[in-house]
Amino acid sequence: MYHTLLLPTLFYFVTLLIAVPFVNADASKILRRTSRRPSGYDSKSSLTTRAVPTVQTTDLPGKWQYSRCLAEPGANHVFPYQIIFPQNNSAQNCLSQCSTFGYPAAGMENGNECWCGDVADITINGGTTVAETNCTTACSGDASHLCGGTQRLQLYLWNGILNNWQTPANIGRYEYLIPGLVPPLLATVGKNGKVSFLEKFGTSEFKNSTGAYELDLSLADDFDHAWRTMQVKTDVWCSAALVLPDKAARILNLGGWTQSSTLGIRLYTPDGSPGVNGTNEWEEDPSNLQLQSGRWYSTALVLSNGSVLIMGGLSGAGGAANPTLEILPRIPGGSTVVSLDWLERTNPNNQYPFPYVLPSGSIFVGYYNEARILDPVTFATVNVLPNIPGSVTSFLAGRTSPNQGASVFLPQKAPYTDPITVLICGGSNFGIALDNCVSIQPESNNPTWVIERMPSKRVMPNIVALPDGTYLIVNGAQQGVAGFKLGSDPNLSALLYDPSQPVGSRISILNNTTIARMYHSEATLLPDSRVLISGSDPQTPGFPEELRIEVYIPPYLSQGLTQPVVTVPNTDWQYGGQYRITVQLFQGQTIRFSLIAATSNTHGNVMGGRTIFPAFSCKGNVCTVTAPPNVQVSPPGWHQLFVLDGPTPSHGVFVRIGGDPAKLGNWPALPDFTLPGV
Ligand SMILES: *[C@@H]1O[C@H](CO)[C@@H](O)[C@H](O)[C@H]1NC(C)=O
Ligand SMILES: *[C@@H]1O[C@H](CO)[C@@H](O)[C@H](O)[C@H]1NC(C)=O
Ligand SMILES: *[C@@H]1O[C@H](CO)[C@@H](O)[C@H](O)[C@H]1NC(C)=O
Ligand SMILES: *[C@@H]1O[C@H](CO)[C@@H](O)[C@H](O)[C@H]1NC(C)=O
Ligand SMILES: *[C@@H]1O[C@H](CO)[C@@H](O)[C@H](O)[C@H]1NC(C)=O
Ligand SMILES: *[C@@H]1O[C@H](CO)[C@@H](O)[C@H](O)[C@H]1NC(C)=O
Ligand SMILES: *[C@@H]1O[C@H](CO)[C@@H](O)[C@H](O)[C@H]1NC(C)=O
Numbered sequence: 001m002y003h004t005l006l007l008p009t010l011f012y013f014v015t016l017l018i019a020v021p022f023v024n025a026d027a028s029k030i031l032r033r034t035s036r037r038p039s040g041y042d043s044k045s046s047l048t049t050r051a052v053p054t055v056q057t058t059d060l061p062g063k064w065q066y067s068r069c070l071a072e073p074g075a076n077h078v079f080p081y082q083i084i085f086p087q088n089n090s091a092q093n094c095l096s097q098c099s100t101f102g103y104p105a106a107g108m109e110n111g112n113e114c115w116c117g118d119v120a121d122i123t124i125n126g127g128t129t130v131a132e133t134n135c136t137t138a139c140s141g142d143a144s145h146l147c148g149g150t151q152r153l154q155l156y157l158w159n160g161i162l163n164n165w166q167t168p169a170n171i172g173r174y175e176y177l178i179p180g181l182v183p184p185l186l187a188t189v190g191k192n193g194k195v196s197f198l199e200k201f202g203t204s205e206f207k208n209s210t211g212a213y214e215l216d217l218s219l220a221d222d223f224d225h226a227w228r229t230m231q232v233k234t235d236v237w238c239s240a241a242l243v244l245p246d247k248a249a250r251i252l253n254l255g256g257w258t259q260s261s262t263l264g265i266r267l268y269t270p271d272g273s274p275g276v277n278g279t280n281e282w283e284e285d286p287s288n289l290q291l292q293s294g295r296w297y298s299t300a301l302v303l304s305n306g307s308v309l310i311m312g313g314l315s316g317a318g319g320a321a322n323p324t325l326e327i328l329p330r331i332p333g334g335s336t337v338v339s340l341d342w343l344e345r346t347n348p349n350n351q352y353p354f355p356y357v358l359p360s361g362s363i364f365v366g367y368y369n370e371a372r373i374l375d376p377v378t379f380a381t382v383n384v385l386p387n388i389p390g391s392v393t394s395f396l397a398g399r400t401s402p403n404q405g406a407s408v409f410l411p412q413k414a415p416y417t418d419p420i421t422v423l424i425c426g427g428s429n430f431g432i433a434l435d436n437c438v439s440i441q442p443e444s445n446n447p448t449w450v451i452e453r454m455p456s457k458r459v460m461p462n463i464v465a466l467p468d469g470t471y472l473i474v475n476g477a478q479q480g481v482a483g484f485k486l487g488s489d490p491n492l493s494a495l496l497y498d499p500s501q502p503v504g505s506r507i508s509i510l511n512n513t514t515i516a517r518m519y520h521s522e523a524t525l526l527p528d529s530r531v532l533i534s535g536s537d538p539q540t541p542g543f544p545e546e547l548r549i550e551v552y553i554p555p556y557l558s559q560g561l562t563q564p565v566v567t568v569p570n571t572d573w574q575y576g577g578q579y580r581i582t583v584q585l586f587q588g589q590t591i592r593f594s595l596i597a598a599t600s601n602t603h604g605n606v607m608g609g610r611t612i613f614p615a616f617s618c619k620g621n622v623c624t625v626t627a628p629p630n631v632q633v634s635p636p637g638w639h640q641l642f643v644l645d646g647p648t649p650s651h652g653v654f655v656r657i658g659g660d661p662a663k664l665g666n667w668p669a670l671p672d673f674t675l676p677g678v
């Protein structure tokens, strides 16, 4: 073993001294000869004819160009990401891997090491240029070329712009909104325009917490009156939630922490009005209405037939996985539980999976580092999608809790013929946060993941769909995974992802906050088009339990343009229906309408999330908007309708699309619940 390792090094050293002037001239001939031999080192003749390795400067992938031999200082490394290719390190393999994940600087070292990073790392980490004769080791996968040496990098640079991150002049800003009462873990904007927050209470540091609060945004400058204290019976810690398509837009919360809480089914009918508290409470009857199996860290989704799916999670705190889904309302007497072997196999890295209803009616699920498409009736797998790319160093890096990234659907636009795109940003390689977004069109002919690098690492990010079809990416940490005490090095900067730009040019770097927001942080679109930023329950030493609430003023509101006004007489829409809407514009720029589905947000999940740009036509101030065509393009549900005057969105108006086909308004028929009817 020792022998075979030493021999090639010695060999190259000797041939280097003797043979350099002769070999280079005719290296290709010699290579062809040696390539017929089974091994380069097993006979005397090969020793004399083998090509001396040279620097590869041509036939490089992409826009890579050879730079120089670089010495690393002491034991430190210049670049952050190391990949070992024991058998197949080469310029081709190393450089392609680095640029695929967005690193424009790379080098091979010691024959079998591949390093990826940024040009700035070279100066920051003290790399120094040394004579080319310092880089003498052949590549483990290409004996004819050089891959650095001991603490010597064969350095290559991408000759071009690999990541065209935008730095616009108008970057918006964070504003402090109001002190909070608890670090909430679930945020939902209700049809009453107020924000419902839920928080764990069984284990809270805040012994004074009831676990449920509602924020009246119209009273944001009046702390004493803005917060309404509500009650839940069981502990909502790491539950799932969504807004139902029933008439009242009830908020449904499912599962929770330990024992009866894990079976919890809780409903709240948002009421009251700006400045006036509602009187409705969270309703729950733990002894008569329960999930079929305990769930903690699960995700909920309204199906195209209007029923509710809840998927995955654990059976309770410290409990086994619950690799199943179930459908609500439960068929009387029957079980609706379906086992999912792929969730069992990827336990425990698939908590809060990312399910979506696709335009074909099938269901996409992203979980851990995998994705697949399910039949909407049987939930059997109909297509296994390629694995989700992870980090440059490991495809085992994950995207769902605890390696928590965030996911959204990109906008659907009339006539809804473009394939839909799922976007996932951030995540973690079991502690090292990921610095990329990945996206896929699950129903295109040959679905493949597109990788776009973010300007920095983020685990536990939040993504918010904005009314103009862009996405705000905020919150999160640069190290760790989701969970108490498990995240550190917060990222304080907001990013904007604009899918209307070409891949690689979609990310803009926006403004910074001063408030660290890691585990149990949320970001939620408000009806006035600002974004509410809440929470952080990190329990990481040095970081507070964060109660302060901020808003982000996106670029479309920070330049002082007056928001347009939209008046919607009919707010209960049928598929394909046409609705007259009056608009008032102040800039008179290009008009667009968007429908942003009502969501509940937690753990990078935007439950119910969807953005639709419907067809419309206008005459003067009167427009006719055509509702999306069917339950597949847009499952039944509540949306906020916005009109955009150029870049500037109005306030949203809640409209329901597709009614309540599963008759959720009559459920649950128990005395403890107030039913809106259908
Ligand atoms: C390098 O070899 C490993 C097995 O040792 C293999 O898994 C990997 O796909 C190869 N990489 C490339 C880029 O060829
Ligand atoms: C390595 O580079 C340094 C600085 O350029 C030079 O002084 C030294 O001779 C080189 N060593 C070898 C073995 O080529
Ligand atoms: C960034 O935000 C701060 C307030 O949080 C604001 O003072 C500053 O003007 C913003 N920067 C730009 C370039 O808009
Ligand atoms: C609970 O107590 C903390 C101080 O320990 C306070 O900041 C917070 O406002 C209180 N919350 C409620 C709901 O009263
Ligand atoms: C709403 O109710 C809370 C108590 O839950 C109270 O503190 C607050 O002042 C009330 N707000 C208004 C506007 O009445
Ligand atoms: C919706 O589909 C699911 C899955 O097949 C089924 O369990 C449920 O009963 C359906 N709901 C309605 C209202 O038909
Ligand atoms: C935001 O913070 C980063 C450092 O973390 C800094 O480089 C950047 O200039 C800041 N941006 C603004 C607008 O202040």
Ligand SMILES: CC(=O)N[C@H]1CO[C@H](CO)[C@@H](O)[C@@H]1O
Binding pocket: 454, 455, 456, 490, 491, 492, 493, 495, 509
């Ligand atoms: C502390 C901090 O904000 N770190 C990084 C967050 O992300 C931005 C942009 O992605 C970086 O510039 C910051 O250095």
